[in-house]
Amino acid sequence: MKKIIFILSGFITFGLGTLGIFLPILPTTVFYIATAFLWMRSSDHLYAKFIQSSYYQKYIQESLVEKKITFWGKVKLFSTIFIVFLIPCLLVKNQMMTITLSVVFVLHFILLNWYFNKKTRVPLEEEK
Incomplete structure (x- = not known):
């Protein structure tokens, strides 16, 4: 089952x-x-x-x-996240929620950019 x-x-x-x-x-x-x-x-x-x-x-x-995400892939990703976070801000007029969602969006933006721009480390055996 x-x-x-x-x-x-x-x-x-x-x-x-x-x-x-x-x-x-x-x-x-x-x-x-x-x-x-x-x-x-x-x-x-x-x-x-x-x-x-x-x-x-x-x-x-x-x-x-x-x-391997393209520039336009990142634009689509962050636009979607922005829209998803914007909808509750427009529907519910709550300043604390808006501030919280703004902080979460900025953290998403920073951390996802860091993740995608981070170089993958080559193992020691392949460096030679």
């Missing part, structure tokens, strides 16, 4: 992640990471097929693992 629930949840997160490619408000990466997790726990076949898919390669492998 647990395996079936994980497989079905994986299909739901995969569908939401794929919708996120076309709808800027849905975070593709988060849903694809959840899909990989759920299918890894439930089906070796689905997990292997997903890892080899072009969707996974483009949105997870290249951008997060290999840190």
